Amino acid sequence: QLDREVIARLHEWGVKDKKAGIDARIIFYGPPGTGKTLTAHSLSRSLKRQVLSFDCSKILSMYVGESEKNVRKIFDTYADLTRQTKTEPILLLNEADQFLSSRSSGVGSSADQMHNQMQNIFLEQIEKFQGILIATTNLLENIDQAFSRRFNYKIEFKKPDQKQRLTLWKMMLPKNAPYAEGFDVEKLSTYPLTGGQINLIVKNTAYQVAARAEGSFRLEDFISEIQKERSGSFEGEKSVGFLSH
Template identity: 40%
Template sequence: GDEDTLLFVFMAHLFVENNDDNIGFHDIDDIFDDNEIPSWVKREFRTRESELFEKELIENVNEDGMARSDAFKLTDKAKEELLCELNINEVGKSVNGLIKAETLAEKNLIYNTSECNQITELSSILSENRFNEVQNRLRSVGMRPGFCCIFYGAPGTGKTETVYQLARQTGRDIMRVDVDKIKSCWVGESEKNIKALFDRYRNICKNSKLAPILLFNEADAVLGVRMEGAAKAVDKMENSIQNIILQEMETLEGIMIATTNLTTNLDKAFERRFLYKIRFDKPSVESRAKIWQTMLPDLSEHDAQTLASQFDLSGGEIENIARKHSVNAILKGNDSIDVQEIINSCRHERLSQNNCPKIGF
């Protein structure tokens, strides 16, 4: 029915825009006017009676071999058949565990001046010819040829997306590491996982014309200050993982970029090993106005300036509000910009942010 079609379009939108393969009922809330999901939607999704399951367009998220009844994703069939027909590029298509550079969609990111200059310089250094030159110079003076960078700062400031855009610009694939997935409940397994990961990265570098980027995403858990005299098994494991990463950074031949929301608690041993450190601050008023106009092109310059001045939001938060507005516009069949409605969304975003801290993308 129409409702199923709308739900699928919305879930496809979340996948294409966010690479979101873990969609919960709280995400689906956004498409209903009163922010209350009708009970029939929850029932049909929980019992798998929805047409979307019958047509193999969506499936439950699988965690440790168990299907979750409250989290859903598009099936591979839906991604391959329907999204290809719509000519929508899958964001970051993975082949053999590597996110291929040519599948990364171009995204216009807006930075503050200091970040912009550093990222432009980094993009130039990571280009094929320049990077070979930099590595040769480092070797000639007896320095480590590995190139380690850290992007740190507030959630929603575009750290991870910047890595994707750098990869796209320089033609480098990405080997993405989500630290939480590496940690195993079996003591000793996490250390093996980390060592195996660096071994695999080394082999890929040897067999690739261009070294891929090793991305440690949201690496707060392993970049924080190490525990002195750690007694608990979990603390010992984290210290052990940190020591392995520190050793591997010493012998790294390729490119490692870590992203973290930590701004003050970074371990000094890690800080020394990162050649490039780029701090991502919340956007300035001028940058916020540009982000508003990029996200909502029909917004007048005056309204964009008003929103930017009144609300100190990150780029991720502005994008979230713009998305909600776009979905509501589709539902109401009205493309006109209601600035007061956007202001209300900004106030709501700020309240929810204060009540429940968000993790950055």
């Protein structure tokens, strides 16, 4: 849609109105740390556009009517920025799970009714939106069908395989740091981590190593941080109960 020849064909075929702008409403979905937000910012750089970003988890308000106002404010802010800058930034809605989740049916509680009302406003705004909108979410299967139909593209971000993890480790490991003899980066790639987790582990390990008098990176330093990250991760099932003595 950014190519003039493509646009000319779409106009000729009657698929796109000549007054209409870009129509790209996109969902990036997949586990945390797989690069959804990073890709949105990378896309903005390649298109030479600004990003107007909102954290949707912070939009929901405990006060009656505030959430609806906050939803409208997202799109009003976008419209104001577009008018002032005479450009169309990319609208990025991070962690949009709550906005896009299936709406409650029936009477329900007052909280359910308010949530449905907020989602109806969000649906209405998406319907009218022209430009590039990217919503990130962890779970596509929970998305309401009414929302799913409004998005042109649904792009899945999967966890990296071992070959991809090896590339990520090599990219993220400090280039100018000393490494212990026998340091094997391929061993690190065997752990099933996301790019976001690898990035965090590299930073945390660097802080630990830099604090030592002998500051070389050892394999066990990384493995220790990997174990901490995996034990503290909220992914997967955790056992909950009482300790018996």
